[in-house]
Amino acid sequence: MKLFIILGAINGFLAVALGAFGAHGLEGKIPDKYLNIWGKAVQYQMFHAGGLLAIGLLAGKVSGSLINWSGWLMFAGIIIFSGSLYVLAVTQIKVLGAITPIGGVAFLAAWVLMIIAVYKL
Template identity: 55%
Template sequence: MHKLWLALGAINALVSVAAGAFGAHGLRQRLGPDLLAIFETGARYQMYHALGLLALGLLVRHGRTGLSTATGWTMFAGIVIFSGSLYLLALTGVRGFGAITPIGGLAFLIAWALFAAVAIRGH
């Protein structure tokens, strides 16, 4: 399972870098500063949590438990919900997407708490 977290971490890091470049070069002239900042926040948090998935993959490379699996899927869900909703909000201007962003933020908080438990308990 550790290979899955390493792969998801690497893929999300790649997407985050691509999103950041797209925001900086492709969207700067198309979005207002407020929406551009929202897009950049999505990319930044995607990278933070891509690194979290990579760290999880390294931490559990010699074993796994339901707790480490829950950690990885919760962190991935946070990326999809948090960053995804911010990307959609910025690209569409539909403020309603911002209403689901806190659900992704809560998933991030839960994932980091689970990560700490995995680190303390040893997988």
């Protein structure tokens, strides 16, 4: 599905831009602990941007809704996991860390669905 390739590319772009912003714009402005959290958000966004690209390429070969659900869960995971960490890093509101695992579960579910969809080929 072309949409997941586009979402993957957009998220790859954003991960690079946000990584550069963290390294150059936030350094010295937020504590190192929160700079590391920002870096973790960038890292997981980039990993899952690649996952979205893979899903987009697989969607042409794998029929059924599993691969589609995998893509949407991976995209939701980026927004919830990385998004909550970005906001946590700049606001330092610790309760936001409670949202992050929801995104992690979405990532895990996305990968499992990808495995099942490909296995069914």
